[in-house]
Amino acid sequence: MSSLKEDYCYSKDRIKVIFGKVKYCDLFVGYESNLDECNGDEPTSCTPKLTKITSDLVVKDKYKCSIKLFDYVYSCRLDNGTPNSGDGGRFRGRAFLHLTGKEKYKDLQTNWNTTFPDNKKDFTCDSDACEATRELLITDLDFAMQSSLAFWKSVNANTLATTVDDDSIEKVSRKVNGGPNGLPQRKTLTKKAYNLLK
Numbered sequence: 001m002s003s004l005k006e007d008y009c010y011s012k013d014r015i016k017v018i019f020g021k022v023k024y025c026d027l028f029v030g031y032e033s034n035l036d037e038c039n040g041d042e043p044t045s046c047t048p049k050l051t052k053i054t055s056d057l058v059v060k061d062k063y064k065c066s067i068k069l070f071d072y073v074y075s076c077r078l079d080n081g082t083p084n085s086g087d088g089g090r091f092r093g094r095a096f097l098h099l100t101g102k103e104k105y106k107d108l109q110t111n112w113n114t115t116f117p118d119n120k121k122d123f124t125c126d127s128d129a130c131e132a133t134r135e136l137l138i139t140d141l142d143f144a145m146q147s148s149l150a151f152w153k154s155v156n157a158n159t160l161a162t163t164v165d166d167d168s169i170e171k172v173s174r175k176v177n178g179g180p181n182g183l184p185q186r187k188t189l190t191k192k193a194y195n196l197l198k
Helices: 012-019 022-027 068-073 103-113 126-139 141-154 166-177 184-197
Strands: none
Touching: 012 068, 022 068, 103 141, 103 166, 126 141, 166 184
């Protein structure tokens, strides 16, 4: 990881590679989704219905290098609201662990306020003050490290990190990231770091 923040400035080609899925149909010219609703843990389907991603689809201009990309692709899951709620961009990846989604920020807030009762923070509200707090996860290295450690504690990651093998690395990854994204590289880098430190 080279940055404390998740960058939403994707080219149209990169958007298609990373997010080119049927469930993200509103990304493409000619397809429209209701951005005020969710369909379970996905955005609503489009009119007309998109059934297969093909090479001739064109990404809409509004999603190129725009926070709207995260508002849409991170919507309706991770405890985020609809695309129009703005939660996707508001709770994008930040700090050393790239916390993503409102649920992760809630976990962080709970453990931060328990660990630092004299310096309580609100990471989840929708205000300029809360956004300024969330931005500290990017701009203040000490704050970013403290928050990452508080989150690590909130998901009990230490109990899963007692050994350095593929199984424990995957378990920690799922607790922190929620899925297997970047898992092969994480396994390699974790083992490399461990060998340097032992």
